[in-house]
C-alpha cells in the first residue's frame with residue numbers, strides 16, 4: 506500500500522503531524538520505536554501546555570498575552586531564540602486547544618501545588634499518558650496505520666534532498682513525504698558523555714545524569730541527518746532541559762514525581778557543604794530547569810536541597826521522603842557531608858537573612874545581605890526543626906541540539922528547505938529554545954510544529970500524488 510506521509514516517532518509532535526496529515530486527506534503511516542505499552546515518548550510524562558490567551562479561557566485564569574509569553578521566553582533563553590518561530594509557537598498555543606479537544610484531549614484546572622501556573626498553563630486531564638492515548642485512538646479512527654517496535658535506522662534522500670524512503674530492521678519503506686518527530690538524543694548516554702566531555706576535576710559529568718523520560722530517544726536519526734546528510738543544525742549539544750531530581754530516581758522514565766520542588770524555599774549545598782547559586786532568583790516554574798545544569802557543574806554532580814519545618818506544605822512533596830534530622834549537624838552527618846562546613850554555610854546564610862514579608866506567591870522582599878551567593882527572594886532562616894534534605898542529581902528532560910527549520914517546518918540543507926521532509930518537536934525545539942526553559946513550552950513547540958509539519962507534508966505528498974497520476 507502506498508503511503509503519502511510517513512511520520513517517524515510516536516510522541517506528541519508525531520501524533521499532531523499524523524492527525525493533521527490524515528485530516529488533510531493523506532494516507533499516513535506512523536513508525537514508533539517503542540513497544541505499544543511504552544508508546545508516546547517523553548510526551549507520555551507531560552502534564553501541561555503553556556498557552557497564550559488575552560482573556561480568561563475555560564481552565565485558564567486572567568490573561569497571558571503574546572508579549573508576556575515572548576518576554577518570558579526571551580528571558581529564559583537569554584536571547585538564544587528565533588523570534589519569528591517563537592512568536593509563531595506562542596500564537597499557535599492560543600488556538601490549538603479546540604483542535605486538541607476534538608481529538609479527545611480534556612483539560613482540567615491545575616491541582617494545588619502545581620508550580621503556580623494556573624494562569625499560563627492548561628493541564629491535561631489524566632496527564633500526558635491520557636493525551637497520547639487519545640491521539641492514538643483518534644489517529645487510528647482516521648485511518649492512520651501505526652507500527653510499534655519500528656525504530657528507523659536511516660533515511661534515503663535524492664539529490665534534491667527530497668525524502669525517498671526510511672529503513673527499519675532491513676525493510677525499506679517509501680512515502681511521498683516524511684515528518685521527523687523522533688525526539689532529541691537525551692536517552693543516548695554515550696552521546697551525552699561525548700557532548701559534556703571531561704571536566705577540570707577529571708570527571709565525566711554525564712555519567713551521573715539521570716534521564717527523566719523515555720529510553721527510546723537515542724538520537725539515531727538526528728545524528729544521521731546531521732552527519733550523513735549534512736542537514737542544517739541548530740543548538741549546542743550540551744544545552745538541554747535539565748532539572749534537579751531525586752538522586753534515587755531510576756535511570757529512565759522516573760517522570761514527574763522525582764522532581765524536587767523545594768529549592769526556592771530553602772538552600773542548596775554541594776558535596777563540600779557550600780551554596781553555589783541564588784535559590785530565590787525567580788519563580789520556580791521559570792527557574793526549575795536551570796538547576797539540573799547547576800548541579801551538573803558541582804563536584805560529583807550531586808547537591809542537597811535543604812529546608813526546615815516552615816517549608817512543609819508549601820511545595821509538591823516528592824515521591825520518596827527526604828532525610829530528616831532534629832538538628833543541622835545531625836542532618837549533615839546523615840548526608841555524609843563535612844559537618845563543620847555545612848553548619849558554617851547554614852549559619853552564614855541564616856545570619857544574612859533580612860526581615861521581610863514572606864510570600865511564596867510573589868517575588869517577595871525576603872532576601873539576604875552580605876552572603877555570596879545572595880538569595881534574592883523567599884530567604885528565611887533555616888532554624889526550625891525538623892530539618893529535611895533531598896539529594897539531587899541532574900535529570901535530563903530533553904536536549905536542544907536539533908535540525909534547523911523555518912516556519913514551514915521543512916528540514917533545511919545548506920539553507921535550502923527540503924520539498925517533502927519536515928521536522929517537529931524535540932528534534933527542532935532548539936530553534937525556539939537555545940537554552941533555558943519555561944514550563945509547558947515543550948508541548949507548545951511540539952503541537953505548533955507537529956501541526957504545521959503534518960499539514961505541509963500532506964500538501965507535498967498530495968501534490969506529488971497528482972504528478973504521479975498525470976504521468977501514469
Ligand SMILES: Cc1cc2nc3c(=O)[nH]c(=O)nc-3n(C[C@H](O)[C@H](O)[C@H](O)COP(=O)(O)OP(=O)(O)OC[C@H]3O[C@@H](n4cnc5c(N)ncnc54)[C@H](O)[C@@H]3O)c2cc1C
Pocket residue numbers: 513514515516517518519536537538539544545546547548549550551552553554555655656657658686687688689717718719721722723724725726759760761902903929930931932944945946947948949951
Ligand atoms: C518527565 C517529563 C515531564 C515533562 N513535562 C512536560 C510538561 O508538563 N509540559 C511540556 O510542555 N513539556 C514537558 N516535558 C517535555 C515534553 O515531553 C517534550 O517537550 C515533548 O513531549 C516532545 O515531544 P516529541 O514528540 O518531540 O518527543 P517525544 O514525546 O519524546 O516522542 C519522540 C518519539 O520518537 C520515538 N523515536 C525515537 N527514535 C526513533 C526512531 N529512530 N524511529 C522511530 N521512532 C523513534 C520515541 O519512541 C518517541 O515515541 C516533559 C518531559 C519529561 C521527560
